[in-house]
Amino acid sequence: MTAYEPPGAQGAADAQQESGHDVAYDAVVLAGGAARRLGGADKPGVRVGGRPLLDRVLAACADARSTVVVADPRPTARPVTWAREDPPGGGPLAALDAGLRHTTAERVVVLSADLPFLDDGTVRRLLAALRTSGADGALLTDADGRDQPLVAAYRAAALRRELEALGQGHDGLTGLPLRRLTGALGLTRVPDPVASFDCDTWDDIATARARIREHGHVLDEWISAVKDELGIELDVDTKLLLDLARDAAHGVARPAAPLTTFLVGYAAAQAGGGEGGPEAVAEASRRAAALALRWAEEEAAAKSDAAPDAKSDATPDTRPDAG
Numbered sequence: 001m002t003a004y005e006p007p008g009a010q011g012a013a014d015a016q017q018e019s020g021h022d023v024a025y026d027a028v029v030l031a032g033g034a035a036r037r038l039g040g041a042d043k044p045g046v047r048v049g050g051r052p053l054l055d056r057v058l059a060a061c062a063d064a065r066s067t068v069v070v071a072d073p074r075p076t077a078r079p080v081t082w083a084r085e086d087p088p089g090g091g092p093l094a095a096l097d098a099g100l101r102h103t104t105a106e107r108v109v110v111l112s113a114d115l116p117f118l119d120d121g122t123v124r125r126l127l128a129a130l131r132t133s134g135a136d137g138a139l140l141t142d143a144d145g146r147d148q149p150l151v152a153a154y155r156a157a158a159l160r161r162e163l164e165a166l167g168q169g170h171d172g173l174t175g176l177p178l179r180r181l182t183g184a185l186g187l188t189r190v191p192d193p194v195a196s197f198d199c200d201t202w203d204d205i206a207t208a209r210a211r212i213r214e215h216g217h218v219l220d221e222w223i224s225a226v227k228d229e230l231g232i233e234l235d236v237d238t239k240l241l242l243d244l245a246r247d248a249a250h251g252v253a254r255p256a257a258p259l260t261t262f263l264v265g266y267a268a269a270q271a272g273g274g275e276g277g278p279e280a281v282a283e284a285s286r287r288a289a290a291l292a293l294r295w296a297e298e299e300a301a302a303k304s305d306a307a308p309d310a311k312s313d314a315t316p317d318t319r320p321d322a323g
Contacts, residue, residue: 023107023127027064028099029057030092030150031071031113032084037200044071044113046205049212049221051077051228053114053199059228060118061109068099071113077228090174092150093181097163097173103156110159112150114199116208122195126153133188143193149182151196158185235278237285244285244292251296264288 031054035043044054054069055077061067066081073082081102085094096110107130109123122140129138130153137159139152162184167173199205212221223238244264245257252260264284271280 023124023131024065024105025107025109025127025153026103026105026156027061027067027109027111028096028103029054029061029067029069029080029111029113030095030099031069032088032095033112034089038202038205043199045074046199048116048199048205048208050225053116055228057111057113057115057118059224060115060120060123061111062120062233064109065105066103068102069113070095070099077231085174087174091176092178093163093166093173093176096159096181097167100156100159100163106156107153108156108159109153110150112198115151115195115197116199116212117194117197118151119195122151122192123153125190125192126151129153129188129190130155135188136185137182138188138190139182140192140196141189142196145191147182147187147189148196148198149178154185237278237282240282240285244289247289247292247296251292251299256292260288260292 031044033043035041038046045052047053048056054074058067058069058076058078058080062078067078068083069076069080070083070085072084072088083098083102085091085098100108107127109126111118126138126140129135137149137152137154140148142148159181162181163173165184166176166180170176197204197208199208211217219238227233241261241264245261248260249257264281267284268277268280271284
């Protein structure tokens with residue numbers, strides 16, 4: 001299955017729009033389901049990689065103009081607007097309608113709260129697909145090619161139009177399935193078997209927890225978790241920091257690696273009156289790496305000075321029978 005790739009862009013500004021950057025949108029996250037297949041557990045609060053599933057989804061749509069979560073209020077890592085369908089438990093269409101009433105953007109990203117591998121790149125791809133296709137919505141399909149209407153970007157006007165029509169035709173939206181809505185919309189599809197993975201069962205939760213600890217994922221997952229825990233929005237070049245840690249460990253001493261990266265972060269935070277950004281981190285890393293290199297060079301020179309060529313420095317043997 002071929003992954004969706006946005007069409008080529010003309011110029012930097014067009015490239016940003018084609019990839020979903022700089023597209024104003026609101027987000028609606030549905031988090032009020034009964035989670036029957038989890039035995040009624042609080043699914044949005046289940047932790048994967050140390051973070052609640054809901055917080056993982058909120059991180060993926062962090063650049064939304066506003067984010068509405070349809071559920072009973074709870075602590076979250078990011079500020080949101082809370083909404084609830086009436087009556088609670090009225091189903092996905094009723095919940096979507098309740099959330100949509102708090103949005104004003106022309107585009108709205110609709111997400112369930114159980115997507116452990118969703119990221120901001122996927123959200124941008126959905127917005128790009130919506131923009132370039134001219135469709136009413138762009139949704140992910142899973143590994144089996146099935147539509148995932150709760151991992152999608154829609155034109156808000158189309159959603160409101162069809163929700164109103166359904167409500168009038170069925171004496172409200174309570175209990176209506178999502179297919180009643182999606183069947184009336186023109187949709188384009190974006191295949192993504194990873195980002196579309198949702199957690200309906202405890203086996204799904206176990207699979208998600210195992211996957212993020214795989215070698216190719218664990219570092220990014222850990223960094224994202226730490227940034228959420230500390231409330232840090234800064235995106236930095238992790239390779240640069242890892243290279244610095246390596247240089248400090250090899251050129252100075254192993255414990256210098258974590259201490260140096262801490263000091264670089266502290267220096268970057270102090271830069272510009274406490275408003276250091278990625279550039280400040282890069283500059284502090286560059287200077288610290290150069291210092292570590294100087295230490296390594298001095299150590300190499302010191303070893304060379306301490307062990308000169310024995311023959312060149314030896315006192316000549318002047319005995320009569322010498323050599």
